[in-house]
Amino acid sequence: MSVNESSEQHAQIEKILDSLDVETTPPLIVRNERDLANLDVNVDAFLLFVHCIKRFPSLIALATTGKRIILTSEEGAAGHILDAYEYLSEYENVTYALTFPEVRRKIRVLKAVKHIKATKVGVFDAGKRSLKEIVWHKNPLLTDKFDTTYINIQDFKRRYQNVDETKAKNLAKAWMSEAEVREPTLEDVTQSARVYLAMKHTIEKMGIDVAYVLWCSQFNSMLGTKMCFAISKLNDVGLLTGCWRGGNLLPMLVLNTVAKKPVFFGEVHMYEEGIISLRHCAVPQTVADCQYVLRRWRDREGTVTGYCNLPEGEVTIVNAGQGDTAVVMQGTVIDSRDLGGENCRTTVWIELEDKTLVPALIGREFAMVYGSYKAEAKDVVTQLGIKVK
Structure with a gap:
């Protein structure tokens, strides 16, 4: 040649x-x-x-x-x-x-x-949850599937107590000016702003990539409020932060990484004739560019959640929670509502593309992102060493 x-x-x-x-x-x-x-x-x-x-x-x-x-x-x-x-x-x-x-x-x-694989996960865990239930032991968050660091809760508490009150109040006013406000007062939203600032400082100080709050009710007495709105706002500024029992962490990571978009993460509510509903109280408005409606958490005084009216559209859903198995599905959002009462603040209804996958579901926790990413999500999950149904 x-x-x-x-x-x-x-x-x-x-x-x-x-x-x-x-x-x-x-x-x-x-x-x-x-x-x-x-x-x-x-x-x-x-x-x-x-x-x-x-x-x-x-x-x-x-x-x-x-x-x-x-x-x-x-x-x-x-x-x-x-x-x-x-x-x-x-x-x-x-x-x-x-x-x-x-x-x-x-x-x-x-x-x-x-x-x-390179993602560093920081877990907020006050140690007050029960580990007697076998489900805790079987989800990927607690089985060394990720590079996990547990956040020093006393350090987090000190940061929360030392948050500048003026800074928190000004942030709360800014949030309220951008939202429709129902029950929460300025004092309520300021408390959520303090939680947000303390969490953000902790996350940045530790150099973690993703934060996860393991059952946020552990922190109610320490903080005097719920963490829901702080978690939503952390996601809005690009700090991926999840909450519940750990089962939705893998779905969140996969969909956020594949789609490069904010995700909705929560738990199953109802299922009937090919339509599944998912719900949660921490919903980033950046999931679908919706405006927050500030409400209380399940009508409890002093708490704040943000309802997001999620639009209709094609979505990809991942379900996980027990061991090394996940289910990847495609669907279409057909409705979004605030059911009030003892329900999570945002509930979304999804018509599934393939309802034959429903019997394969393996846990109550899900993540959802707008767009068609089923093929890539399945490949990513498989290459992480997790079986896909």
């Missing part, structure tokens, strides 16, 4: 990689077995462009590294791609993409998995 031909090949490769938006080590053109010996194996994955029928035994050694391998070629060259896949198909880490959009999708999945 002439220098010009080699230079042209490299230029074409760079053009393809630019179009795929892929960060790579310098690309290597493999023409014989010796060329593979120069391949850097200290990478996250291999993207192999197959341009001939010839196979090299070293490809098998590459597959045995366990690193993800994506086989592809110029668009339309299905024969070369599938022939190479037959050669390596016994290895679960080997997959293929017949089109460049599919290559991009698979790379997004790889990036999402890497991001989730």
